[in-house]
Amino acid sequence: MKKGSYSPTASPTLSDVAREAGVSAITVSRTIRSPEKVSKASRLKVEAAIAKLGYAPDPAASALASKTSTTIGLLVPSLTNNVFADVVRGVYDGIEETRFFVQIGNFRYSALKEQELLRVFLRQKPAGLILSGFDQTQEATRMLKNAPCPLVQIMDIGPQPADMAIGFDHKEAARTATRHLLEQGYTKLGFLGARMDPRSQARYEGFKDVCKDAGKLDEKRIVTTLQPSSVSMGRQLFEALLAKTPDVDAILCNNDDLAIGVLTEAQRRNIQVPDDLGICGFNDIDIARNMMPEITSVATPRYDIGRRAIQMILDEIAEPGSVADRNQDVGFELVPRQSTARRR
Amino acid sequence: MKKGSYSPTASPTLSDVAREAGVSAITVSRTIRSPEKVSKASRLKVEAAIAKLGYAPDPAASALASKTSTTIGLLVPSLTNNVFADVVRGVYDGIEETRFFVQIGNFRYSALKEQELLRVFLRQKPAGLILSGFDQTQEATRMLKNAPCPLVQIMDIGPQPADMAIGFDHKEAARTATRHLLEQGYTKLGFLGARMDPRSQARYEGFKDVCKDAGKLDEKRIVTTLQPSSVSMGRQLFEALLAKTPDVDAILCNNDDLAIGVLTEAQRRNIQVPDDLGICGFNDIDIARNMMPEITSVATPRYDIGRRAIQMILDEIAEPGSVADRNQDVGFELVPRQSTARRR
């Protein structure tokens, strides 16, 4: 059981190790941080002392003295969202076995909240920062300009990253999906969108672009909400869409959650997918591609983006300026499946 | 664009704020950390100065001086898993607007890795720790015994928490679900399990208990894997089960992902759910309850557990010993739906 006090227990410090090893504190510090600067004899003595005392450095003291911590900040707009869950996973996998930590900040799609989180994170003297997209506030952008660490903006692409960026073109992805629906012979295209953040907006624009070019744009067949995306929301939006325009014959969903909702609601209403209704999702999550029928979607390299973003940061920490391609477009891939495979 | 250097930029310090406000540094510190100890006049002056300078405290310096950081460690076995994603969300929601941070450690279902993460986390002098379950290594348990901070073990229940605990009885939950299947008239019950961690094992035991008591246990109708859970894995396990025992008429799935996989594979094979096959999931995630047919599941308060765990920690930080119920069973709820609503 536990005492009610939570008193800190003393751990050995650098000087303890130094005394044990018969060297100065700074030599111990160097043995840990840059062993190549220390003679083999000293190194062995110090390593033995560290092992004997069970020493581990205090990250707070280190951060204070060196003005840089081992924390890498990751600012995401949502933790619920599949997209960011995958990114987070990639980042964590990439950080494993390094001396760094990840600290996640959830700014809930609020640029202002992002700005404040950024301010707080910067006070920690992070070793690196990963941000979502390019839509920071002016003040946040200003802070980023002279951020004291490598920085990657992820998920989106843009002409002017603050430092580095990796993502893909959401508008073009939606264009590709929309063209696919037209090619499959659908003519009355609808669009469902939840949580209309900047990237969702870009997809929406892409959809409208292609519809307009094909002379098939009907704004009544567009239903969006600012509320979070979910399967139930997909059902609700689909119901709303049917109420307005029952003649819709294909739907581009802003993400796979919505697409699943549309599919299950269609099954309930006995609407045949893909013959009466084509459904295309976005992101290509595991569940959607295992539905019956399997849902057509745009595969996006979310995990990979997280993984590569963290690698860019680690590379820059090791050797500033070493990352050659500082603005990477990793692309996307339309994966046609049964849910849009209409019989001609 | 960016210079290649990442030089740290000076931010205002406590003394800067103190000078601006015409008070001493410690008064500024107190205004931030315990405003009730400061007169209203000083407080207003200090707050104005903070706002003017855009000051935010340096957590490293604070941690070093006070021997306790504002970091709360959260050790989870997986980031992919829906279960822990919801817990994480609850924790983040509970921490919002406080001065604390969450730092997640992913130990990938390895107790040894958990132990090493714990060691590293403890060096940060965390303000609190949240662990998953009770299955720590001996060494980890020893470290926990004299952890210098409040500590909550979550998701499971057990007789002897290291400090505090909140969770529910997985074995009993599985018993309840299994009884439900029997009550619905199913007689040849199967069990599918992936990622058999200690809590999955407990559910598995619960299933076997009830089947055995009812004289309906057939080990051939149990298929498990150590690989991660997913919808595709649900399909695979279901296929394996059908290959062994095609007569199975109901399946308890270790979680909803598997259940969805079973359902979609059943649809592919034209097996009627619930009449030919009953399906019961676990966790009651949004997608499962929106399938067609809707999937019966055991609702577990994952978000709530995260939320309450963090609150227990915050309460203990504010007032050690103030949390009265230090070992909470938050229960579960069977939610019968169409996927087990067999016609009699």
Next chain:
DNA sequence: TTGACAAATGATAGCGCTAACATTAGTGTT
């Protein structure tokens, strides 16, 4: 052997904050 240089090590100071104690201002009692 000497000097020139690099490699290895150390002494000192200080990062920005808070704990602990010291002092001053304010409030009420007799």
Next chain:
DNA sequence: AACACTAATGTTAGCGCTATCATTTGTCAA
């Protein structure tokens, strides 16, 4: 008015580490 007390504020020292510069030791050419 003098005293006792609390509330508010300040002074001092130091948390554990690393940057900086100074010193010592080792290495090699002339």
